[in-house]
Amino acid sequence: MDKKIWLSSPHMGGGEMKYIQDAFDHNWIAPLGPNVNGLEKDLENFLNEDVHVAALSSGTAALHLSLILLGVGPGDYVICQSLTFSASANPIIYVGADPIFVDSEIDTWNLCPNAVEDAIKFGISKGKKPKAIIAVSLYGMPYKADEIGELSRRYDIPVIEDSAEALGSTYKGQKCGTFGDFGVLSFNGNKIITTSGGGALTLKHKEFKKKAVFLSTQAKDDAPHYEHSSIGYNYRMSNVCAGIGRGQMEVLQERVDQRRANHQFYEDLFQDHRGFTLHNEPSSDFYSNHWLSVVRIESKSGITKTQLSHKFAKENIESRPIWKPMHMQPVFKSAAYFGSKLSEKLFSNGLCLPSGSNLSDEDRERVAAVLKSVMI
Numbered sequence: 001m002d003k004k005i006w007l008s009s010p011h012m013g014g015g016e017m018k019y020i021q022d023a024f025d026h027n028w029i030a031p032l033g034p035n036v037n038g039l040e041k042d043l044e045n046f047l048n049e050d051v052h053v054a055a056l057s058s059g060t061a062a063l064h065l066s067l068i069l070l071g072v073g074p075g076d077y078v079i080c081q082s083l084t085f086s087a088s089a090n091p092i093i094y095v096g097a098d099p100i101f102v103d104s105e106i107d108t109w110n111l112c113p114n115a116v117e118d119a120i121k122f123g124i125s126k127g128k129k130p131k132a133i134i135a136v137s138l139y140g141m142p143y144k145a146d147e148i149g150e151l152s153r154r155y156d157i158p159v160i161e162d163s164a165e166a167l168g169s170t171y172k173g174q175k176c177g178t179f180g181d182f183g184v185l186s187f188n189g190n191k192i193i194t195t196s197g198g199g200a201l202t203l204k205h206k207e208f209k210k211k212a213v214f215l216s217t218q219a220k221d222d223a224p225h226y227e228h229s230s231i232g233y234n235y236r237m238s239n240v241c242a243g244i245g246r247g248q249m250e251v252l253q254e255r256v257d258q259r260r261a262n263h264q265f266y267e268d269l270f271q272d273h274r275g276f277t278l279h280n281e282p283s284s285d286f287y288s289n290h291w292l293s294v295v296r297i298e299s300k301s302g303i304t305k306t307q308l309s310h311k312f313a314k315e316n317i318e319s320r321p322i323w324k325p326m327h328m329q330p331v332f333k334s335a336a337y338f339g340s341k342l343s344e345k346l347f348s349n350g351l352c353l354p355s356g357s358n359l360s361d362e363d364r365e366r367v368a369a370v371l372k373s374v375m376i
């Protein structure tokens, strides 16, 4: 059997070990230390806006903390994009709130502004204006930040920007992770850069960052003994993991370029073939890191996403259906939903293709051979 080709696997840059060695040399083997501070600085410099960064144990922790910082609690409504990974929505349940799921629009596959407004009006009609909007930049494609930002200001509802998949993407030249009142990044093993497991929260005010770090390190009050006046969490990033992150930051732009080259490779392959439509940037306002390249397979192609996925699997190549929308998930079946059926349609025929920045020419040839064998 040929070696496995993964959808998206870790890709070290070579600079990581020096930071890890430094952590060992100075015994900073803890959820604090120079690499944690260094990674936060690296991210702040990269994002290049007036944001503060708190390095955390995961993107999920960042989402959870942002809901806590906004004071979201039992019975509150939170609007959330339906077409996303479950980690965008689960923290709404952690704080006891109720999600209202919202459909996608066709350009970016992210939040449909009209459906968001319907969801806001629904909450208001129940006497409970939603407390937050979780907007996702799915597969690296920035959401329509102007339209969602306008709704956020008009109704005075903060945005939590889930850019777990979108580090390195930009909208109108501004980096993803800097649009929301809070921004969420992930460095899980499958993301564009990784710390093995980890994430970060971006915040607009220094005071919020202090609060986030306080809550993520068990909420110890300033006292000689352990005094607690709030509930804390163990959500800080380890200094060893942050060392991996510092090395990865050195190659972030290279990783974006490599993923975008994969997307171009697919674009070239699908050209002149019927029924394969790649998820592309809708205009020059959008610059996607193309974390994953995703194709919609229409019936005129003569094949379904499931059949194609099986063909890939036979050749030891991983592919995956796009995220199953949250409003279709058994665990969220009682949640409210606004929109039409676009996310359901995207789920029915969308397939994520091997997209790792570490794909070799030989890997791409194997992927191309499968596609060429089925394309009309």
Ligand SMILES: *Cc1c(COP(=O)(O)O)cnc(C)c1O
Binding pocket: 057, 058, 059, 060, 061, 084, 085, 087, 088, 136, 162, 164, 165, 185, 186, 187, 188, 198, 199
């Ligand atoms: C990966 C991911 C998360 C969660 O990040 P973790 O670091 O794995 O907890 C959240 N939202 C989206 C859209 C993701 O892809």
